[in-house]
Amino acid sequence: MSLIVKEAGKAISRADERAPISSLAKANLRKIFPDHWSFMLGEIALYSFIILLLTGVYLTIWFKPSMIEVPYHGSYAPLDGIPMSEAYASALNISFDVRGGLLIRQIHHWAALFFMAAMIVHMFRIFFTGAFRKPRELNWVIGGSMIMIGLLEGFAGYSLPDDLLSGVGVRIVAGIIESIPVVGTYLMFFIFGGQFPGSDFIPRLYTFHVLLVPGILLALVGLHLVLIFYHKHTQYPGPGRTNTNVVGYPLFPVYTAKAGGFFFVVFGVTVLIASIVTINPIWAYGPYVPDQVTAGSQPDWYIGFLDGMLRAIPPGWETVIWGHTISWNIFVPGLVMPGVLFTLLLGYPFIEAWVTGDTREHHLLDRPRNAPTRTALGVMAITFYGILVLNGANDIIAQMTSIPFNYITWFTRVGIVVFPPLAFVATRRFCLGLQRRDRDLLLHGRESGQVLRLPHGEFIEIHTPISDTEKAVILSKVDVPVIEAPPATDENGVVTPGLKGRRRRAKWSRFYFGDNVAKPSAAEIEAAAHHAHEEHDHEVEELTEGGKDIPARLTD
Amino acid sequence: MTSTSVRRHRATGLVVLLAALVATGVGYAAVTDSAQAAPPQASETQVQQGRQLFLEGCATCHGLAAQGTDSGPGLIGVGAASVDFQVTTGRMPLSAPAVQAPRKTPQYTPEQVTALAAYVASLGAGPAIPSDSDLSTTDANLAEGGELFRTNCAQCHNFAGKGGALSDGKYAPTLMNATPREMVEAMLTGPQNMPNFPNATLPLEKKQAIVKYITDNLQNAAAPGGLALGSYGPVTEGVFIWTAGIGALLLAAVWIGAKVR
Numbered sequence: 001m002s003l004i005v006k007e008a009g010k011a012i013s014r015a016d017e018r019a020p021i022s023s024l025a026k027a028n029l030r031k032i033f034p035d036h037w038s039f040m041l042g043e044i045a046l047y048s049f050i051i052l053l054l055t056g057v058y059l060t061i062w063f064k065p066s067m068i069e070v071p072y073h074g075s076y077a078p079l080d081g082i083p084m085s086e087a088y089a090s091a092l093n094i095s096f097d098v099r100g101g102l103l104i105r106q107i108h109h110w111a112a113l114f115f116m117a118a119m120i121v122h123m124f125r126i127f128f129t130g131a132f133r134k135p136r137e138l139n140w141v142i143g144g145s146m147i148m149i150g151l152l153e154g155f156a157g158y159s160l161p162d163d164l165l166s167g168v169g170v171r172i173v174a175g176i177i178e179s180i181p182v183v184g185t186y187l188m189f190f191i192f193g194g195q196f197p198g199s200d201f202i203p204r205l206y207t208f209h210v211l212l213v214p215g216i217l218l219a220l221v222g223l224h225l226v227l228i229f230y231h232k233h234t235q236y237p238g239p240g241r242t243n244t245n246v247v248g249y250p251l252f253p254v255y256t257a258k259a260g261g262f263f264f265v266v267f268g269v270t271v272l273i274a275s276i277v278t279i280n281p282i283w284a285y286g287p288y289v290p291d292q293v294t295a296g297s298q299p300d301w302y303i304g305f306l307d308g309m310l311r312a313i314p315p316g317w318e319t320v321i322w323g324h325t326i327s328w329n330i331f332v333p334g335l336v337m338p339g340v341l342f343t344l345l346l347g348y349p350f351i352e353a354w355v356t357g358d359t360r361e362h363h364l365l366d367r368p369r370n371a372p373t374r375t376a377l378g379v380m381a382i383t384f385y386g387i388l389v390l391n392g393a394n395d396i397i398a399q400m401t402s403i404p405f406n407y408i409t410w411f412t413r414v415g416i417v418v419f420p421p422l423a424f425v426a427t428r429r430f431c432l433g434l435q436r437r438d439r440d441l442l443l444h445g446r447e448s449g450q451v452l453r454l455p456h457g458e459f460i461e462i463h464t465p466i467s468d469t470e471k472a473v474i475l476s477k478v479d480v481p482v483i484e485a486p487p488a489t490d491e492n493g494v495v496t497p498g499l500k501g502r503r504r505r506a507k508w509s510r511f512y513f514g515d516n517v518a519k520p521s522a523a524e525i526e527a528a529a530h531h532a533h534e535e536h537d538h539e540v541e542e543l544t545e546g547g548k549d550i551p552a553r554l555t556d
Numbered sequence: 557m558t559s560t561s562v563r564r565h566r567a568t569g570l571v572v573l574l575a576a577l578v579a580t581g582v583g584y585a586a587v588t589d590s591a592q593a594a595p596p597q598a599s600e601t602q603v604q605q606g607r608q609l610f611l612e613g614c615a616t617c618h619g620l621a622a623q624g625t626d627s628g629p630g631l632i633g634v635g636a637a638s639v640d641f642q643v644t645t646g647r648m649p650l651s652a653p654a655v656q657a658p659r660k661t662p663q664y665t666p667e668q669v670t671a672l673a674a675y676v677a678s679l680g681a682g683p684a685i686p687s688d689s690d691l692s693t694t695d696a697n698l699a700e701g702g703e704l705f706r707t708n709c710a711q712c713h714n715f716a717g718k719g720g721a722l723s724d725g726k727y728a729p730t731l732m733n734a735t736p737r738e739m740v741e742a743m744l745t746g747p748q749n750m751p752n753f754p755n756a757t758l759p760l761e762k763k764q765a766i767v768k769y770i771t772d773n774l775q776n777a778a779a780p781g782g783l784a785l786g787s788y789g790p791v792t793e794g795v796f797i798w799t800a801g802i803g804a805l806l807l808a809a810v811w812i813g814a815k816v817r
């Protein structure tokens with residue numbers, strides 16, 4: 001026995017001499033990670049992705065990506081004898097005749113919804129805390145790309161079973177491709193291998209869904225994680241936390257235990273949901289037949305905002321050039337708008353860096369209130385997105401609320417320009433209010449609700465000083481200086497180079513930081529502390545003068 | 557109050573609720589059974605009785621001779637099936653002008669409905685009330701019914717018969733409450749925004765297949781996947797993941813995040 005152990009030990013050390021894994025592992029396993037529940041949002045996405053890979057492989061064993069028409073004779077009687085594509089028949093087969101197949105399908109699909117939702121919630125955390133700032137811009141771009149690619153991947157998966165609901169979705173996408181000016185029709189024919197629906201699309205989509213996109217995603221996920229490791233994790237402000245340290249726990253064993261545990265929580269919740277709640281009941285939708293459609297045809301929620309955009313654009317926005325019709329009403333909401341939205345999303349760190357002119361590295365997170373314009377832009381974007389998602393479900397909302405869906409569409413058309421700016425203004429004000437409150441807290445402490453009368457008759461309220469943790473958090477605020485526009489000419493009358501651009505930047509800088517409430521200076525804090533001290537002395541005086549029953553403390 | 561008495565109290569409420577539900581169910585079953593009974597053959601006295609009922613309850617909108625007015629269409633030639641459908645589903649008499657006459661509790665007894673139908677049928681030929689044998693689905697093919705349903709009905713009534721919104725506040729109602737007779741009558745007469753499917757284009761056997769699909773597969777839907785979330789499609793699934801799903805995981809994250817402090 002001991003011999004085996006000894007030999008094994010030798011073998012390991014021999015291997016280690018060639019590939020120094022243990023020292024590498026030692027250094028990395030002890031790496032310190034800061035701790036906060038919101039740092040686990042990305043993990044939800046990661047674990048859902050792993051669940052997708054595992055269940056996806058199981059599905060590939062039985063799924064037949066073929067559009068050849070076959071009559072169905074499986075065990076789901078209501079479709080017995082109905083002609084359908086092999087793809088749909090095999091998805092039914094997975095649902096009803098493969099052991100655990102339906103459960104795996106439902107886990108796969110619920111995990112896909114989790115994957116997308118978790119990525120988006122994770123992105124909110126990154127955005128509102130400014131974690132995308134230098135040096136993490138690239139990781140933001142990778143993250144945003146994963147959302148975009150995840151969207152395509154989800155759509156592809158949703159379309160594979162070739163049921164009535166997904167077929168309608170594919171038809172819409174075919175229409176969007178056709179709407180591209182000049183090349184649209186050719187491109188559509190190229191992708192579908194001829195007329196819609198043809199017989200090539202599902203096999204092609206299958207390669208895309210199980211090979212190409214998961215491969216790309218896996219590479220991006222890997223890169224994302226490596227970069228997190230390399231940059232080290234950001235941390236929230238607090239006592240002892242600076243831009244140059246990391247306060248937390250070592251990766252091993254604390255984080256590995258936590259993360260491992262959390263994987264099983266995510267897995268457990270997904271399986272639980274998948275075993276009690278139906279998702280995508282393809283058998284109830286029936287096979288895709290181009291002349292059929294069901295009321296309430298919807299995409300999965302993550303495509304909903306695109307559908308909402310399509311539904312909001314008034315029909316008939318078209319131009320005819322040399323006998324060719326360009327359908328702006330499809331091309332713009334279907335491709336141009338998502339293109340613009342994703343460009344803004346991926347480019348945001350660079351836009352903000354340009355405005356601030358900030359080239360420093362940031363490892364300490366912002367509190368959302370301390371970046372009011374950014375926070376307000378984020379809430380504005382969420383409002384915009386939310387309205388589109390709602391409009392994507394306008395018929396279902398109409399059915400549930402009895403509000404005619406034409407009204408909902410009009411509400412969207414107006415609301416999409418009215419509500420996001422309102423949300424912007426409200427959020428910004430709210431943030432500035434919180435900043436002002438922070439300043440007061442720091443200078444005067446917290447109002448205790450106790451009023452004190454001084455010997456000469458003056459009333460003052462007693463303020464209790466805030467804790468050191470609170471102080472450190474509030475003091476973490478970095479006042480970003482507003483960039484001033486340079487004078488048009490210098491003292492020698494020479495025109496300032498790049499005047500226009502610099503003026504524009506000054507304007508944006510004012511827009512971002514002009515209204516910020518300045519953090520109190522050390523001198524101000526000192527002065528305030530002194531004042532508070534006096535206040536405190538009064539209290540003590542009064543108490544000793546008045547004897548045991550605190551007569552000077554008034555409550556009425 | 558102690559905690560046990562609170563619990564007992566709640567349980568009492570539950571029992572009462574259950575009893576009430578059972579009572580409603582039994583009562584409802586009795587009502588629908590009588591509605592499904594075959595209408596007796598129309599006689600002259602029935603027509604007379606129907607005319608009387610019509611003058612009292614319908615003529616204000618449909619005109620004294622059912623010729624139609626500004627507040628209601630003419631009924632000459634709509635047939636007994638149309639009257640039977642409109643009155644047994646409670647749509648007629650219309651109580652208030654609305655975008656669409658809603659289904660509500662019927663206001664007439666089955667005999668009175670037969671009389672009204674006999675009267676309107678006597679004014680001009682139209683689809684008759686389907687007989688019991690017309691409604692038999694024993695020979696009908698379920699899968700064919702499903703195919704016909706998806707081709708002809710799902711675009712308005714949704715794949716699971718849960719209904720759907722039409723433009724300007726109009727809607728295709730859920731099919732969960734309709735009886736086989738009402739289904740066939742609806743297809744024969746095409747109420748309001750529903751197209752009609754005369755026997756010439758959709759033969760009776762095909763109608764029976766559709767009825768079988770609705771009654772056997774939609775009204776009594778098996779749920780192999782678990783809770784169906786109303787069978788409204790991906791919207792309710794999305795709502796579920798963003799509330800219960802993400803909610804549960806956020807709670808777990810906060811809990812674990814707080815653990816190692």
Ligand code: HEM
Binds near residue numbers: 053056154209280
């Ligand atoms: C980010 C990754 C992924 C996402 C978002 C995703 C999403 C989806 C969705 C929404 C469906 C429809 C499921 C249904 O309701 O039937 C689906 C089906 C499918 N997926 Fe994925 N998937 C992912 C990765 C994978 C991987 C890695 C594989 C295989 C290696 C895979 C294999 C399949 C197969 C074979 C089907 C069709 C089977 C069926 O629908 O019954 N997926 N996917």
